[in-house]
Amino acid sequence: MTAVLEVTGVTKRYGSLAAVQDLSFRLEPGTVTGFIGPNGAGKTTTLRMCATLELPDEGEVRIAGRSALDDPRAARRVLGFMPDTFGAYTNTTVAEYLDFFARAYGLAGAERREALQSVVDFTGLAPLVEKHTSVLSKGMKQRLCLAKTLLHDPKVLLLDEPTAGLDPRARVEFRDLVLGLAQLGKALLVSSHILTELAEFCDSVAIVERGKLVAAGRIDDVQGGLERRQRVRLRVLGDPRAASLYLAEQRNVTAVSQEPDHLRFELDGDERALAELLAALVSAGLQPVEFSREGMGLQDLFLRLTGREAAQ
Amino acid sequence: MKVVAEVAEDFGDRWNPLLVKELRQSMRSRGFAILFLGTQLVAAAIAALVLAVGTSEPGQALLMALGTCLVISAVGVVPVFAFLSFTQEWDDNTHDLLVLSQLGPGRIAFGKLKCALLQVALLSVSFAPYLALGLLLEGVDPLLPITLLFTVAVVSAGSSCAAIALAGVGRSRGVRTVLLGLFTVASLGMCVFWIVMLNGLVTTSALLREAAFWGWYSAALLLVVYSAGLCFLGARAHLAHPEEAPTLPARAVAAGGALLLPWLAYAVPATAAIFARSDALVATATFFVSLPALISFSTERERLGRVLERRLPKGLAARLLLHPLLPGGGRGALLMLLVAVLIGTSAVGANKLFAPPVGLISAALATDMAFYVALVAYFWIYTSAASLLTWRLGEKLGWRWVARLSVPVLFLGGTLAGMLIGNVIGDELMAEGGHLMNPFWVLFELGRTKTEDSLPGLLAISGVLLLAQVPRWVRGVADAERASRAAQRARA
Ligand SMILES: Nc1ncnc2c1ncn2[C@@H]1O[C@H](COP(=O)(O)OP(=O)(O)O)[C@@H](O)[C@H]1O
Numbered sequence A: 001m002t003a004v005l006e007v008t009g010v011t012k013r014y015g016s017l018a019a020v021q022d023l024s025f026r027l028e029p030g031t032v033t034g035f036i037g038p039n040g041a042g043k044t045t046t047l048r049m050c051a052t053l054e055l056p057d058e059g060e061v062r063i064a065g066r067s068a069l070d071d072p073r074a075a076r077r078v079l080g081f082m083p084d085t086f087g088a089y090t091n092t093t094v095a096e097y098l099d100f101f102a103r104a105y106g107l108a109g110a111e112r113r114e115a116l117q118s119v120v121d122f123t124g125l126a127p128l129v130e131k132h133t134s135v136l137s138k139g140m141k142q143r144l145c146l147a148k149t150l151l152h153d154p155k156v157l158l159l160d161e162p163t164a165g166l167d168p169r170a171r172v173e174f175r176d177l178v179l180g181l182a183q184l185g186k187a188l189l190v191s192s193h194i195l196t197e198l199a200e201f202c203d204s205v206a207i208v209e210r211g212k213l214v215a216a217g218r219i220d221d222v223q224g225g226l227e228r229r230q231r232v233r234l235r236v237l238g239d240p241r242a243a244s245l246y247l248a249e250q251r252n253v254t255a256v257s258q259e260p261d262h263l264r265f266e267l268d269g270d271e272r273a274l275a276e277l278l279a280a281l282v283s284a285g286l287q288p289v290e291f292s293r294e295g296m297g298l299q300d301l302f303l304r305l306t307g308r309e310a311a312q
Numbered sequence B: 001m002k003v004v005a006e007v008a009e010d011f012g013d014r015w016n017p018l019l020v021k022e023l024r025q026s027m028r029s030r031g032f033a034i035l036f037l038g039t040q041l042v043a044a045a046i047a048a049l050v051l052a053v054g055t056s057e058p059g060q061a062l063l064m065a066l067g068t069c070l071v072i073s074a075v076g077v078v079p080v081f082a083f084l085s086f087t088q089e090w091d092d093n094t095h096d097l098l099v100l101s102q103l104g105p106g107r108i109a110f111g112k113l114k115c116a117l118l119q120v121a122l123l124s125v126s127f128a129p130y131l132a133l134g135l136l137l138e139g140v141d142p143l144l145p146i147t148l149l150f151t152v153a154v155v156s157a158g159s160s161c162a163a164i165a166l167a168g169v170g171r172s173r174g175v176r177t178v179l180l181g182l183f184t185v186a187s188l189g190m191c192v193f194w195i196v197m198l199n200g201l202v203t204t205s206a207l208l209r210e211a212a213f214w215g216w217y218s219a220a221l222l223l224v225v226y227s228a229g230l231c232f233l234g235a236r237a238h239l240a241h242p243e244e245a246p247t248l249p250a251r252a253v254a255a256g257g258a259l260l261l262p263w264l265a266y267a268v269p270a271t272a273a274i275f276a277r278s279d280a281l282v283a284t285a286t287f288f289v290s291l292p293a294l295i296s297f298s299t300e301r302e303r304l305g306r307v308l309e310r311r312l313p314k315g316l317a318a319r320l321l322l323h324p325l326l327p328g329g330g331r332g333a334l335l336m337l338l339v340a341v342l343i344g345t346s347a348v349g350a351n352k353l354f355a356p357p358v359g360l361i362s363a364a365l366a367t368d369m370a371f372y373v374a375l376v377a378y379f380w381i382y383t384s385a386a387s388l389l390t391w392r393l394g395e396k397l398g399w400r401w402v403a404r405l406s407v408p409v410l411f412l413g414g415t416l417a418g419m420l421i422g423n424v425i426g427d428e429l430m431a432e433g434g435h436l437m438n439p440f441w442v443l444f445e446l447g448r449t450k451t452e453d454s455l456p457g458l459l460a461i462s463g464v465l466l467l468a469q470v471p472r473w474v475r476g477v478a479d480a481e482r483a484s485r486a487a488q489r490a491r492a
């Protein structure tokens, strides 16, 4: 499939700090891509570069086959960017806010009325159109922002931390909106610093840490690649130190830690490697009484990928 | 009902969306309503007072009081509203949303300007009845109220352009606050200046029947319109995508205006008699009006534009020749040089064409040019020093401001240092400011005596500064070469 957004080797420096380094990824129509990384990883910077608000020092951003850097106005016609801060005018109602942006996108007459009607219906804002923007709840503001972003029917949607600060219910509703947009054939890039929030509705993920891409691809592949690493809990009869020494000598074993009555370690390999290790332990006379694999959840994977300080 | 509403809405389609939006907002906000009603009340009170007290010249008294009132609201307050309206876009986080829309930088800036113009129009219309009342009283030239309204409208629009340009720079809240402070002070200054000017005109309205007055008047308004145009283009540049030297239009106007203004001033026939003897005045005024733009160009530090980079001829020789013209290549300083040469030739040419026999036409071209050469040399000295500073320190935005401030600092510092040295070595003339590094003195002397004693010294300093730019150009060319090779590799 052809990519509607193609980012290649993009780098952005602020003084000596490289906020984004040699980042590459692509979005396809009808897919949702999670863009995940801890705070300060460079997500916002990347999204702003894709949205033509910032110019990369190196690299290229292509939207619908054309360079967004050479022709930003053409790119802006097909992309919708929803920033992480809600931008709304004071003294404005929901209807006026949407009407203003519809005009600003060059929609006129019946075309404008149709566009307004369809985004209001899609985001379920109809009961609120006469309300002032300042009295909306966080979830409703987020919907209004999305409605504004959808007015000119963009092909690519860049949403910066759209779920931050939403209560669980609003989050579920927002997820449904995003899935609905993907079904309409739009390509979505949704950033977040919490992986689990996105895992349930993303087709693929790109994980960044300190401006660098650490993993990217379909969510199963990323997970599968990481699952080659298994965490194992082991308890042996007798002195655990002997087992610890033995494990330390194995090539595919890492991160051995000794706790009062058991050991933990990580094994680089699949289930066969696990079985082989158990057999080797027994034949070395170590008498295992407990040998169990501990699951790695998505959040664990993320923590492993991005270092301990990440998460929330 | 629905049909009526739709027709009304579609009528708005032809308007700038920003104007529609701000109109809606202002119906709910109190700022302009208070200003409007306040000035109405004051105007009514003034009219009543003048009629009741019965001064010797009631028409003049009324016009002076009303004029003051109108200037304060239109020149003092409306531009500050324009400033706040623009910074509100930063505060509301809507600036980026506007930039991303299909409005484009020109229509955004123009939309904001139109809002200010509409406010001034409303104010002017509301003052019209009182001004008409002034006409009915004795001692008022009918041209006076019209001149008053027109002047206030033009000056207010010009100030609003400056407000929008300044507000566009204020991405950070701190900078915004400082700029608002500066702009408010400047607006007050403008108010005082135009109140004095217009009140002076009211008391000596016989001037309105003299051609020479209209010459001066049009020259002054021309300068206002010209600086407003520069400010508008600056505002537009800040709103544009950080692509392809967005300051190019502003540069073009800075250069073109400097070229054209002396011509226009001479071309107004009535003014020729005055300007033939003070061409230096027009040129200097033009130059000072363009100076902020020129300082800003000479302290720019951008990378080469992408499109520019691709189209640039390859090869070391071409690069060396072209680099000084490109962003970050010291082109601000070079542009200065070009502008100054343009001003000089343009003014001398215009003088030859329009000046009456008593003017400079009898003097040799070399002495004509001396004044302009000196002007060029001074601006080159100050801005190229700033440009060099930017090159060395300009990575951080804060340092760019240091470089910008260095222009007036160098200017004042040079003047004071010369006086100090004069005091120390006991040279009386130097101690009083009669020395090379006091541009005012040198230019004044040159304009008066048409001798060029100081020129060799000035040219020597300029030459040294030109040589000091060479390493930067060489390095810049090498950097550009490296970057374009890297880009080629990336593409391959
Ligand atoms: N305008 C800027 N000037 C200087 N540094 C910046 C600027 N914008 C972002 N940064 C820095 O770039 C890094 C990445 O920021 P950002 O993209 O906002 O991260 P994220 O959105 O992933 O939290 C941060 O270290 C931040 O301090």
Ligand SMILES: [Mg+2]
Binding pocket: A040, A043, A044, A045, A084, A161
């Ligand atoms: Mg962010």
